[in-house]
Amino acid sequence: MAAPQIPVARRRVFYIPGYDPIHPRRYRELYRTESAAQAEISGYGITLSARQGGARYGWDVKGLMDGAQVDTSVDVLVWSDIVRGSMDTSIAATYAQLARTVWVYIGSGALWRLMRLRKGPVIAALYPVAMLLGQLVIAYLAAAFAFWGISALASPVVGVLGQVLATGVGVAVFVWLLRWFKAKDSKFFAYYLMHDYAYGAATRGANTPELEARLSEFGAAIAEALIDGVDEVLVVGHSSGAHLGVSVLADLIRSGHVRSDGPALGFLTLGQVVPMVSFLPDAQRLRADLAYLSVQDALTWVDVTAPGDGCAFALCDPVAVSGVAPVGKRWPLVFSAAFTKSLSPARWKALRWRFFRLHFQYMCAFDQPRDYDYFRITAGPLTLAERYRDRPASRSRVEAAVNKFTSVAP
16 A cells, blocks of 8 residues: 555554563653653654553654654553563473473474574573573572581581481572572563563464453554544554564454555564564464565555664564565565664664663664654654655565474464
8 A cells, every 4th residue: 555645643653562561651751761862863853741541551742853743642552461470480380481492492493493593582582591590500509508518517416307407408598599589580581581482482382362362452452543533553563562463463454444545554563573483383373464464555564673683583574584475475674773873883882782772772762863763753744654665675684484384374
C-alpha cells in the first residue's frame, strides 16, 4: 500500500516490550528523558504528558518538527505480568530450566545454526548458563571448604556429632550463597536472562495459551485504532516484542481489519531476536506469520538493528534466515542504526561495554543522528513508509536461510 502524501497530524503508537517484568512506566520515563535530549540535539520540539485513565498504560506526545505539529498517543501493550509469572520460580527450578533449555537448543541443533548468524546474541544466551553454573561451583566449593574446616576441628573432639555439625554448616553455606547470588541478580542478570531464554524453549518455540490470549488482546487494541480517524498506526516491537508484533499484525491482516482506505500501518522492529524462537522445532506459528507478513501490501515493515548491539541478531533478515522467505517477499526493510557512526566517539566509548543499555539505544538519543531517529519516527510528520521510501537495505545484511526447521504447520 502506497504511503499517504499528506503529513501526519495524528498518530497512534503501540509499543510491545521485550521480555521484561518491570512496570511500563519505565518506558514512559525513557521516552521523556531521551526525547528531550534528542530534541535539544536536533533542534525540534517535543513534549510528553501523562495520560489520565484509559484502558491501557500510555502517554501523549506533541511533536513540532519540520514546521508541522503532530499529536501522538502511545500505548504500551503489556505482558510484564506473564513475564513475572514465568520468573516466579525457586533456585532449584531455575537450574532445572537451565538443563531443559540447553537440551532444547543443543539437542535440536538450533544453537549451531544460530551461531552461523551472529555470535553476539548466542554468547548472550550462553552467558546465564555459564554464570549460573559458575555460581553453583562457587557455592559448592565454599560449602566443601566449610565442611572440611569444621570437620577437621570438631570431629576429633565430638566424633559423629562433629561430622553432623560440619555437614549442616556446609549445606547452610551452599544454600546461603545461592540465595545471595539470586538476590544480587540485578547486577549479574543470570536468572533474568535464563528465564528469558527458557520461556521460549519450554514450549520449543510455540506460544502458550496465556500468551495467545494476550496477543488477541493486542490485536483488538490495534484494530480499534485503525478506525479511530488517525493518519498512521505504528506498531513498535523491541527485542522479544518484535516476534510478538509479527504474529499480532499477521492475525490482524488475515482477519480483514486493515482496510485500503484506512490509516497507514507501520511496523518497526528494533533489536530483534526473532531467530532465537523461529529456529526452534515447534515455532510453526511464528514462521507462518513471518512468511505471510513479508508479502503484504497492507503495511510497511522496517527492521532496525546494529552490530554494536550484542544482544540482537544485527542485520539478519528475520524472514530469510528463518528459511521461510516466499516468492514475492517485500519485507522487512533491514538496515543498521550504525551506533559507531550515529554516536560520537566519546559517547560510544562510554556505552560500548554496557551491553544491556545498548540493547535499548534504538529508543534513546543519538548525539550524531543520521537517518534513524526514534522520536522523528514516532512524533514527526512523516509515515514510516514515506520516511524510508527511498532508503536502501543495508548491503551487509544476512539473508542466508540457515534454519533447520522451516515447517509452517504443526
